Each structure stands twice: as structure tokens, then as C-alpha cells.
Amino acid sequence: MDLFGIPAPLLFGQVLLGLINGAFYALLSLGLAVIFGMLNVINFTHGAQFMMGAFVAWMLLEWLGIGYWGALLLAPLIVGATGIIMERLMIARLYKLDHLYGLLLTFGLGLIIEGLFRNEFGSSGLPYRIPVELQGAWDLDFMFMPVYRGWVVLVAFVMCLATWLVIEKTKIGSYLRAATENPALVQAFGINVPRMMTLTYGAGVALAAFAGVLAAPIYSVNPQMGSNLIIIVFAVVVIGGMGSILGSVLTGFGLGIIEGLTKVFYPEASSTVIFVVMALVLLARPAALLGRS
Amino acid sequence: MLEIKGLEAWYGESHVLHGVDLHINDGEVVTLLGRNGAGKTSTLRAIMGLVGRRSGSIRFNGQELVARRSDLIARAGIAYCPEERGIFASLDVTENLMLPPQIAPGGMSVDEIYTLFPNLKERARSPGNKLSGGEQQMLAIGRILRTGAKLLLLDEPSEGLAPVIVQQIGITVRELKKRGFTVLLVEQNFRFAQTVADRHYVMDHGVVVDHVANHELAGAMDRLHNYLGV
Numbered sequence: 096m097d098l099f100g101i102p103a104p105l106l107f108g109q110v111l112l113g114l115i116n117g118a119f120y121a122l123l124s125l126g127l128a129v130i131f132g133m134l135n136v137i138n139f140t141h142g143a144q145f146m147m148g149a150f151v152a153w154m155l156l157e158w159l160g161i162g163y164w165g166a167l168l169l170a171p172l173i174v175g176a177t178g179i180i181m182e183r184l185m186i187a188r189l190y191k192l193d194h195l196y197g198l199l200l201t202f203g204l205g206l207i208i209e210g211l212f213r214n215e216f217g218s219s220g221l222p223y224r225i226p227v228e229l230q231g232a233w234d235l236d237f238m239f240m241p242v243y244r245g246w247v248v249l250v251a252f253v254m255c256l257a258t259w260l261v262i263e264k265t266k267i268g269s270y271l272r273a274a275t276e277n278p279a280l281v282q283a284f285g286i287n288v289p290r291m292m293t294l295t296y297g298a299g300v301a302l303a304a305f306a307g308v309l310a311a312p313i314y315s316v317n318p319q320m321g322s323n324l325i326i327i328v329f330a331v332v333v334i335g336g337m338g339s340i341l342g343s344v345l346t347g348f349g350l351g352i353i354e355g356l357t358k359v360f361y362p363e364a365s366s367t368v369i370f371v372v373m374a375l376v377l378l379a380r381p382a383a384l385l386g387r388s
Numbered sequence: 389m390l391e392i393k394g395l396e397a398w399y400g401e402s403h404v405l406h407g408v409d410l411h412i413n414d415g416e417v418v419t420l421l422g423r424n425g426a427g428k429t430s431t432l433r434a435i436m437g438l439v440g441r442r443s444g445s446i447r448f449n450g451q452e453l454v455a456r457r458s459d460l461i462a463r464a465g466i467a468y469c470p471e472e473r474g475i476f477a478s479l480d481v482t483e484n485l486m487l488p489p490q491i492a493p494g495g496m497s498v499d500e501i502y503t504l505f506p507n508l509k510e511r512a513r514s515p516g517n518k519l520s521g522g523e524q525q526m527l528a529i530g531r532i533l534r535t536g537a538k539l540l541l542l543d544e545p546s547e548g549l550a551p552v553i554v555q556q557i558g559i560t561v562r563e564l565k566k567r568g569f570t571v572l573l574v575e576q577n578f579r580f581a582q583t584v585a586d587r588h589y590v591m592d593h594g595v596v597v598d599h600v601a602n603h604e605l606a607g608a609m610d611r612l613h614n615y616l617g618v
Contacts, residue, residue, distance in 0.1 A: 269486070270487070272476065273478075282457070283458045284488035285463045
């Protein structure tokens, strides 16, 4: 069976691969969007925090014997807690300053964290096994689909949906949206906005760590795994609109698929196609697809 | 209930209040009159802790508020309705109404607020930025009545509204007084202030320069015209 002159297994295989990459783009850009919306800080430490999630999963397994399922819960909590400490000690001092300061601080912190892990664990990468329950593959007639990859797409989608629901449909979410517009007034109504910002940063970082645990069995656990991904994720965030939740999720999955398809039809462009889309979107709509101008 | 002495305030380098003195008794409606830039809005913002820096004394029910963070000032029992109304565009009417947390028992119920402002009930699901100016003002007042705060700071609720809406706001303020709320009202609209208030403070250049009881207002007109430049 051929589609557009391409064998179906190849085409669907690349679309699936694109969806998986898209799942990570979506999860990571979601965390960035949540943080940017509330704190007005572009969190360049995000890639390092994603990597920390994967490493914490590895440490939990190697040192404490806590497996994948436990790590999926614990690693985001642990890495989220480090995020909370970072926000309290450092990032909270930058809110009144220009974006540039937040960018420099978080970028520098990211480099430091990455360097520390490289010093300690080397850069060759550590193995992390797929949990027994998610091993194997489904035969979909046109291709074999590894169970774990299907799981990643599903979980990422559920996580994005849950985050969107929390922000759009709950009381906490209404505080977040209101504080994004006018934090001073929300605080004058009696809400502790500084604490809310701390917890928001922690939650965004926890999302990155969660993505890191999901990634651990697919990519090898290594200190650079975040910085490789984060450049693309920033392009996704720019395309989706800074601070737009729905925008980040849709562009995350969408660009993953576009990237996958480019690999089929014009492989030479597959690593640049996202940046081409970014440039086009910025030329046509500087506020991006769903962003606030 | 509220006793302000020697209140000074700054926005960055600019010194906007130069020692404001005023007091409000329980259950009163008091206005701050004055020209643009006289310091009326800054006084309300300073009470709420929304200026850069302040000094002096703001005593509310025996507690000193001048050094407190604005969320703790709100929790002491003061609710604020800003001049620009501050309706959140990304929240619908119900979410806007439910946003300020309850800080004490005895606030009005949502049904009572809808009875006061029937328009809001019809627009319950509209986004905040799709409301008319009058509806926004009603929402901005309505949402602070739920919280249980007994002192309301209202910044120019009549500004830019059609006469019939101003009338409705006037009825609301009198109704609030009847229900036992204490109100500090910033106004430029002299005639409107006259229909709702017990007393008036006049501000100029960041200080209170005069004080008139409402029943003496007619006799003080010449003096006030001088201050207000009307």
C-alpha cells in the first residue's frame, strides 16, 4: 500500500515518531507557557530540569530501587521542589526587572546544572529500561507500534488536557489567569500572589521533570538531553504564542508531525523545518498563532 | 473604623501624598473630592498597599496597616474597587464575581448581588472584556460585596457612565450604607457625591485641605468651587 508514492509503513512510522517528539514539545512548552504567563520569566533552565527529571528517575532506580511508576510520581515532586527553592532564592528577585535578567539567570543556571551532571555522570549516557508492563509492540497491520511510544503520546496528551482544564475551569485556574493580567489587583483582593508564583514555577518545573521521566527509556539519560530539545521547544513556544496554553499544546503536537512528515518527503529539511515555520509565523503574525499581542 | 494620620506615599521617586489625615466612622459614606492629580486615587491605593512606599499611620479597627502587604490588608477587612475597574478579560462574569476570596463571614450572597445588579445575572457567562462600561462597574462593585469586608474603597464609580447608570450606582451606594457597609468614595462628580455621602474631604496637592459635612455643603459652595475649579 502506497500513499503519495510513499510506502504506508514508512509514512505512518514517521508520523508516529513525529507525534512522540511532538508529545515532548507539547509537555515542555506547556510548562514554559505556564511559567511565562504567571511569572513573566522565560525559563531557560527548563531543558536542564527536563534532564534532571530523567536523572532523578535513574537515581531512584539505581540507588533506591524505586522503579518507573514510582519515579513518574516522585521525580516531578523532587525536581519541582528544587524549582521552588530556586524561585524563592533567585528568580523572585527579578520580577521587577527587564526580561533580559530572567533570561540570563535561568540560562546560566541551566548551564551550571548541566555542567554539574556532566562532571558527575559523564556525557555518554546511562541506560534506563522500559518498564515490563510497557514492553513489546502492537501489530497495527501497516506497522509495528512499540507500546511504550503509544503510552508516551497518550500520557502527554492526558497531561496537557489536565493542565488546560485546571487553568481554564477551576478556581485556582481563575486566580492564575487573573494574576497573569493584573497581579497587584489580585493581591489586593487578599490572595498571596508571591506564594502563587512560587508554586506555579514549581508546577512548571515538575511538568518538565515529568517529561524527563517519560523520555528516560526512549532517549538515553544524559546531561545534554535537555539542551538538544529545548531550542526546538522555544521555537514551538514562539509559534504557539508566549504564555498561551492551548497554543503551546497544539503547536507542540502539530510541529512534531510536520517534522516527521518532512523526514519522509524532504529529509534534508527535517531539522530546520520548525525554524522555517517559526520565521513564517513571526513574519505573518508577530503575536504568534494564539498569543497575546 | 479607619483613622489615617500623616500618610505619605511615593511611586518610585515621585512623592504623591504629603501627610494625609482623615477618619471614617463605622457605617459612614465619606467622599474624597478634588481635582485630577490631587492625590485621591493615590490615597486609596496607599490604603491598599498598592503604592511603592508609604509612611505615616493607617489604623483600621485598631490594627496598624501601613507596613502590611496588600493581601493582608484585604484580609483585615478592606475591599477595593479600582478606577479602571480591573475586570479580568480572561475570566467570565461569574469567575470575576467569585474571584475575591471571602475574608470574613457576613458578605452578601451571589443571589443578593444579582438582585442588586440584575444585568450581571443575564451576562453570567460573558467574558469580562465583552461588558459595557456600566456592567463592568457593577461587576467591579458587586464582586467586593461577597467577601465580608465592611469597608469599601470605591474609586470614581460614576466616571464615564451614562446618567441613568450613575443613578443606579447612587442607589446602590445608599443601599450599601443601609446594609451597614462603610464606604470611602473618590469622586469628581460633585452632584453625585452630594446624593450619597455623609461627609466630604477635599484634597489638593497630596493633602486634605478641607472637610465639609453634607448638610453644610450648600453654604460651602464658594469655597469648594475654589478648590475644585468648577
